[in-house]
Amino acid sequence: MHGRCMCGATQFTVAGALRPVVNCHCFRCRRWSGHYWAATAAASESLVVADPNAVTWFSPAEGVEYGFCSRCGSSLFWWLADRPDLVSISAGCLDQPTGLATSAQIWMAEHGDYHTPLPDLVDHEYD
Numbered sequence: 001m002h003g004r005c006m007c008g009a010t011q012f013t014v015a016g017a018l019r020p021v022v023n024c025h026c027f028r029c030r031r032w033s034g035h036y037w038a039a040t041a042a043a044s045e046s047l048v049v050a051d052p053n054a055v056t057w058f059s060p061a062e063g064v065e066y067g068f069c070s071r072c073g074s075s076l077f078w079w080l081a082d083r084p085d086l087v088s089i090s091a092g093c094l095d096q097p098t099g100l101a102t103s104a105q106i107w108m109a110e111h112g113d114y115h116t117p118l119p120d121l122v123d124h125e126y127d
Helices: 027-033
Strands: 002-004 011-014 021-024 037-043 047-049 055-061 064-069 075-080 086-090 102-106 122-124
Touching: 027 037, 027 064, 027 075, 037 075, 055 075
Parallel strands: 021 102, 102 122
Antiparallel strands: 002 011, 011 047, 021 037, 037 086, 055 064, 064 075, 075 086
């Protein structure tokens, strides 16, 4: 699977299996992406970024990092220190067809008041 940012400065491949897409509605992901963040995930070792210097990492809280293109600002990756073996990847940055489907929505208690939750998706809440 291949993916890239909007400007093409950050390109990546994922050699392993991808998890189904999960829509995260937490306040951080909403502010970072401009809406909810639709992400798949893969083993960290299976993600290869062509130019790692093209990615800037931002840590809004201890143990969590958001990765974005240093040039155009595209939201690309999310990483949790408690799970260093796993990296979340923006589903919208993957080349189509992805073969993925959205399976769940999380942090619904923090969803934007303008958004109507999708009733057919499983809701998972996290503390």
